[in-house]
Amino acid sequence: MFKRLAETGAAVAITVDGRQIAARAGDTVAAALIAAGIDHCRTTPVSGAPRAPYCLMGVCFECLVTVDGVGSRQGCLVPVRDGMAVETQTGKREAGR
Amino acid sequence: MAASDFDVAVVGGGLVGVATAWGLAREGCRVVVLDEGDRAVRASRGNFALVWVQSKGLGLPEYAGWTIRSSNAWGGFAQTLKEETGLDVAFQRPGGFHLALSGKELEARANILKRLHNQPGIVDYKTEIMDRSQVAKMLPDIGPEVVGGSFCPLDGHVNSLRLFRTLHTAIKARGVTYLPSHRVETITKEGGEFRLATAQGEIRAGKVALAAGNANMRLAPMVGLEAPMKPERGQIVVTERLRPFLNHPVVTLRQTDEGTVMIGDSKEESIDPAGLTLGVSATEAERAVRLFPLLANVNVVRTWSAIRVMTQDGFPIYDESETHPGAFTICCHSGVTLAANHALTVAPMIARGALDTSLVAPFSARRFHVQATG
Ligand SMILES: Cc1cc2nc3c(=O)[nH]c(=O)nc-3n(C[C@H](O)[C@H](O)[C@H](O)COP(=O)(O)OP(=O)(O)OC[C@H]3O[C@@H](n4cnc5c(N)ncnc54)[C@H](O)[C@@H]3O)c2cc1C
């Protein structure tokens, strides 16, 4: 649904749930997920509804993902880095992760 | 008696008022609840939601028995509310802990329990002191500093905001008239009925039950009663929702039915409900991480402060007026824990028109006179 306006920035390789996706330097994790066509990044803790990044500016907390083993990071506030391992989240976060 | 609009006017729509109103409606009374507006200070919206037994009653052993009575009635109370409203308040009674982070803390805890148990006439609490390995079997995620704790099988918790909402739903379904933004200014008794003056007009009722929290202090003397209060502030820290890891509530930390962890138990003399002392939240959080290190990198999503309804000695006040028969006070800290008693035991007494002294005599505010003159 989304497409990049221009292929700016150097290629950056990150994984999402173990699968390699192509991101660009300067992308946030949320932007990279959207550009890769990933339609949701988590399911909610109580009802299990699927959610995707929404405000892209740190306000709505819809974009929570696990980044390099740390759960519930706001994907729209974290810039991608080569080798980064992103995991989508299912329901409640596990304490200690 | 004049043909009043209502049999009973309950002043205050917090947990104590609505639990009492529900109980009164079940007894067939025509009930009105007069409450303030949305900006009112309400302990019922900011509490920690424990239905808690251990530690209660040091200095007044009857308070332990009274608390256990409510704890035992809570399961049935929650079930009845569910049948009437379809709402589940998530009451659980898995037993709860006090945890100690040093030998000294554990010793102090054991001492308190011993003093509590040594009081004449105390009911058996079934609280036991456990060492680290016993605690770890029930709470596998405790940190290395936890040396032990005390466990009471009667301790439990609920979803407190849902309880508040459920009680409001239940009184509505039972035909109770709830009047928000009706702050009671004065109460008088004329021609055998009570007249409650509000800016919205006068309400008349055959009886009046004062359940206005700390504001009972101002209202009670209008009907020949007294409620000496000493409000106090508490702060709570709330985390994001986590997978269940904590099977038992700890007095300062519990995991709700929906996964959030609530951390709190602070006491401050400030009575500014809008203020928050960051250092207090930080101390609460630091101790929580020492108890359960897996909380270290969990996100905090909310903090708040709320004002406790607190009588001057911390014990409940239940009274009926000698000069104004038909006027009652119901005032306490631990209004979550005692909600079942207020609904199922105190409300029927008010409906009958007299408190059952065999149950509530120790909680009369007359006890404050003994101290003042003695
Ligand atoms: C931080 C904190 C943690 C707590 N933790 C627990 C816990 O874990 N377990 C537990 O059992 N209890 C706990 N409590 C205590 C519990 O929340 C209270 O005991 C309970 O909510 C008291 O209910 P209430 O209805 O008496 O008072 P409130 O909720 O304060 O309600 C009083 C009501 O009276 C109304 N009112 C006041 N004046 C008037 C007037 N003149 N006319 C009309 N209406 C009036 C107010 O608007 C308000 O709605 C805690 C409290 C706090 C603050």
Ligand code: FES
């Ligand atoms: S998308 Fe709204 S906070 Fe990240």
